[in-house]
Amino acid sequence: MGDRDYKIHDDHYPYFITSSLRFGFPLFNNPKAAEIILENLNFLQNERDVRLTAYVIMENHLHIILQGDDLAQKFGQFKSYSARKIIDLLKAHQRSRWLKRLKMVKQEFKTDQDFQLWEERFQPKRIIGDKMMLQKIYYIHQNPVKRGYVDKAEHWRYSSARS
Numbered sequence: 001m002g003d004r005d006y007k008i009h010d011d012h013y014p015y016f017i018t019s020s021l022r023f024g025f026p027l028f029n030n031p032k033a034a035e036i037i038l039e040n041l042n043f044l045q046n047e048r049d050v051r052l053t054a055y056v057i058m059e060n061h062l063h064i065i066l067q068g069d070d071l072a073q074k075f076g077q078f079k080s081y082s083a084r085k086i087i088d089l090l091k092a093h094q095r096s097r098w099l100k101r102l103k104m105v106k107q108e109f110k111t112d113q114d115f116q117l118w119e120e121r122f123q124p125k126r127i128i129g130d131k132m133m134l135q136k137i138y139y140i141h142q143n144p145v146k147r148g149y150v151d152k153a154e155h156w157r158y159s160s161a162r163s
Helices: 031-047 071-092 096-104 130-146
Strands: 015-020 051-057 061-067 123-126
Touching: 015 071, 031 051, 031 061, 031 071, 051 130, 061 071, 061 130, 071 096, 071 123
Parallel strands: none
Antiparallel strands: 015 061, 015 123, 051 061
């Protein structure tokens, strides 16, 4: 698959997006960090006019289906803002071990920040048709079930399956 397959080319389609934390760090095990992600997803919907179809927040990554104008830019802002809020949370709770790790894994070219929470890239896949949409929603909602965290998708606290 070429790099072209991992870019948002057409704002008229919904996109299945996976975004991971650096080195798979399980920071979303912290309910307050997961809540920051939920608040920012609500902001995307309510203030940035992005349609959110499905999501799941796992311990070290996020799967979502989004649609909207300037989606790549808005999702980049989502990642940036949520990273700042989670870093602030770690500082406020004196989680120096996590802060040290996030500082150590920061890519060198990121000279405007001290820490790096998210992997640089995310993987958007354009959804074409109802069959693909249903398959991606199922995949998202079944993620915690397949990992053995819950027996039913709607039992996972940080998932649109609960809605």
